[in-house]
Amino acid sequence: MEILRPSLINISGRVYRRNTIKEDQYEEGEEDDSYMGPPASEPFDEDEEFCDSHSIEQTDKGFSCAIDVPSVLYKYIIGRKGETRRRLEADTKTDINIPKQGVEGQIVITGSQKAAVSSAVTRVELLVQSFRKKQPFTHFLSFALNHPQVQDGFLRFKEEVLEQCSLDHGVDGSIFQNPAKLHLTVGTLALLNDLEVTQACKQLQHCQDFIKTITEGKPLPLEVTGIEYMNDDPAMVDVLYAKVQVKDGSDKLQAIVERLVDHFVSSGLMVREWDRVKLHGTVMNTLFRKAASGFPLSKTDPEYPPDNVSLFPSFSSHSERWTLSQTHWTRSQSA
Numbered sequence: 001m002e003i004l005r006p007s008l009i010n011i012s013g014r015v016y017r018r019n020t021i022k023e024d025q026y027e028e029g030e031e032d033d034s035y036m037g038p039p040a041s042e043p044f045d046e047d048e049e050f051c052d053s054h055s056i057e058q059t060d061k062g063f064s065c066a067i068d069v070p071s072v073l074y075k076y077i078i079g080r081k082g083e084t085r086r087r088l089e090a091d092t093k094t095d096i097n098i099p100k101q102g103v104e105g106q107i108v109i110t111g112s113q114k115a116a117v118s119s120a121v122t123r124v125e126l127l128v129q130s131f132r133k134k135q136p137f138t139h140f141l142s143f144a145l146n147h148p149q150v151q152d153g154f155l156r157f158k159e160e161v162l163e164q165c166s167l168d169h170g171v172d173g174s175i176f177q178n179p180a181k182l183h184l185t186v187g188t189l190a191l192l193n194d195l196e197v198t199q200a201c202k203q204l205q206h207c208q209d210f211i212k213t214i215t216e217g218k219p220l221p222l223e224v225t226g227i228e229y230m231n232d233d234p235a236m237v238d239v240l241y242a243k244v245q246v247k248d249g250s251d252k253l254q255a256i257v258e259r260l261v262d263h264f265v266s267s268g269l270m271v272r273e274w275d276r277v278k279l280h281g282t283v284m285n286t287l288f289r290k291a292a293s294g295f296p297l298s299k300t301d302p303e304y305p306p307d308n309v310s311l312f313p314s315f316s317s318h319s320e321r322w323t324l325s326q327t328h329w330t331r332s333q334s335a
Helices: 071-078 080-092 114-132 148-164 194-206 208-215 252-266 311-315
Strands: 008-011 014-017 057-059 062-068 094-097 106-111 139-144 183-189 220-228 239-246 281-285 319-324 327-331
Touching: 062 114, 071 080, 071 114, 080 094, 080 114, 094 114, 106 114, 139 194, 183 252, 183 281, 194 208, 194 252, 208 252, 220 252, 239 252
Parallel strands: none
Antiparallel strands: 008 014, 057 062, 062 106, 094 106, 139 183, 139 327, 220 239, 220 319, 239 281
16 A cells, blocks of 8 residues: 555545554354454543434444445454454444344444444444455446347347357357346446345435436437457457447446445445446357356366457447436356
């Protein structure tokens, strides 16, 4: 981590520096004791600013705050043999009650001082934010590309590729996308329980206003104009993408996806991967191919890599047009 450019985490409008986490190797069944916060020897600052992202209630015994945390992340707050939780409790002079593993519920933090509870809430949130990034994505936000006209054009594209490139290594029908599943990916998310799925659906509804503003309430005609790849060497490409743009040449589509990603990042449900969203619609992917055994091929398999060099001159101008009308949530097949 650079001293002058530290990694930052945005939690409910507040920006925190993310300290480097030391991750220990541990056997299955043990918990990770990774922890972000001051060392045990550093005294707790009672004047620390209150956390305003959660409601801290006063009780007969002091103060209490309940926060929603997916059960799959409990282990990072508990730590190996409970070390992380004990250290958090000692540093903030609070008690942290965590539901049993696998049981969805709220983590309840209690303490005699409001500032102490606020500090504990912030540190738990930092842990959750950090380890959420390491969870495999479960859903992706996309625009459907499966309009009948686009599907027909894709099937013609597939037929022409197989006819003209049948002798190329690794090019066969199994690596093409299912026409009914054609989509334009906006971003991926790790939605770790039903509550987060519900929250994501509500957030998507909130996006309708700015989408209507950008499009001026009118349909957005788009067109697919050729194919592209994200690799320096065409011979080593695993995925081919359809290039999609607005028919009138405007940047309305890019403006919509940037606002969508900004909205979901600010809600804490998505992690921004790039400064600018790279729109892509997958048309061919070597991961779709399966060996004779029925299992996906690994990259070490001699059948795995296709030679895509000959595809680009022949199909770089292939185009289809349609009108953008819907935004979709899709559950990852690997989830």
